[in-house]
Structure formats: C-alpha cells, structure tokens
Amino acid sequence: AAGGPASPPVHRLRFSLPAAARVPECCGGGEGMVHVHVRAPDAAGRAARLSPYSAHVDLRNRTFDLYVKIYPGGPPAHNGVSGYLGGVAVGEGVHVPEVRVWDWHRESVRAGLVCFGVGASECLGPAADLLGAGAEVRMVYASRHAGDRILLDEFRALLGGHPGRFRIRHCVS
Numbered sequence: 619a620a621g622g623p624a625s626p627p628v629h630r631l632r633f634s635l636p637a638a639a640r641v642p643e644c645c646g647g648g649e650g651m652v653h654v655h656v657r658a659p660d661a662a663g664r665a666a667r668l669s670p671y672s673a674h675v676d677l678r679n680r681t682f683d684l685y686v687k688i689y690p691g692g693p694p695a696h697n698g699v700s701g702y703l704g705g706v707a708v709g710e711g712v713h714v715p716e717v718r719v720w721d722w723h724r725e726s727v728r729a730g731l732v733c734f735g736v737g738a739s740e741c742l743g744p745a746a747d748l749l750g751a752g753a754e755v756r757m758v759y760a761s762r763h764a765g766d767r768i769l770l771d772e773f774r775a776l777l778g779g780h781p782g783r784f785r786i787r788h789c790v791s
Contacts, residue, residue: 625766628687628736631703633712635680642719651675651743654682655716658702669699672740685739685768724751731757735766742769749780760789
C-alpha cells in the first residue's frame with residue numbers, strides 16, 4: 619500500500635473469477651485490461667453505490683486485480699465503494715454487474731501515455747507490451763504527493779530493460 623501525507627492508501631486487491639464468469643475477448647485474444655463496475659451494498663442515505671475500476675485480468679489463474687485508493691468513511695461525503703472494497707474479507711465476493719473491454723493500438727511505434735494516481739496501473743501493461751514490440755514510449759506520471767506513486771519497481775524495471783526507448787517523468791502537484 620502507498621499513500622502520501624494527506625492521501626488515502628492504495629491497495630492491490632485480487633479476486634477470483636467465478637467458474638461461470640465470461641470476460642469479453644480483448645487484447646488480441648490475450649490477457650489485458652477491462653473496465654468493471656463494482657457495486658457496494660446500499661448504505662443509509664445512499665443507494666446504487668457503483669464505481670468504475672480498471673481490472674487487470676489473468677485468465678490462466680482465473681483472477682483479476684484492482685488497484686484501489688481506499689477513501690475513509692462513506693456516504694454522504696462520497697459513495698463509499700472504495701471503503702467497502704477495503705473492508706471485503708478474504709474469500710468474500712463482490713458484485714460486478716458490468717465488464718467492458720479496454721484496449722489500445724499494439725502496432726504503435728511511438729506512444730505517449732499520461733497517467734494520474736492509481737491510473738498508473740492502467741499504463742504499465744500497455745507500456746510493457748509496446749516496449750516489448752520495439753516501440754518508444756514516453757510517459758507522464760502525475761500524483762498529488764510523491765508518496766502516492768505506485769508500481770515504482772515495475773516502472774524502474776522497464777527503464778532498465780529498455781534504455782533509450784522508455785522515459786518517464788514524475789510530476790507532483
């Protein structure tokens with residue numbers, strides 16, 4: 619988990635896919651990213667608590683990961699889905715009423731990516747795939763606080779593995 623001085627922590631949550639789960643084909647038939655909507659149980663003063671997240675799908679292990687900034691509290695300050703996810707016990711299920719494919723142009727030879735906060739998790743996979751195919755990738759990674767940055771070891775590995783073809787600029791507001 620990461621977090622800055624005034625920022626809530628970020629958690630990577632791994633969920634098993636039910637046997638009957640259907641994941642839309644994406645990413646040239648391979649693994650990749652999908653957008654999911656997660657629904658939290660209704661709370662006092664707040665019904666239909668629904669939030670979108672980017673899910674990193676691993677079809678071989680029948681799992682998906684969510685990177686979630688866990689905001690404390692809940693309604694009425696915000697809809698409380700992240701707080702709900704932060705309190706889900708191991709083995710407990712969550713309701714995901716919608717799954718949508720998220721894909722990118724794999725044939726690009728040069729790409730620029732702009733990532734904000736936990737959205738860096740959405741940029742890591744495409745950057746790695748594009749670099750693996752020989753492309754040049756430039757990335758701006760913006761965060762509110764330096765301590766909010768996540769996946770730094772993974773980005774450092776890309777920098778070391780693709781010198782001259784991968785550049786990343788961290789911006790802190």
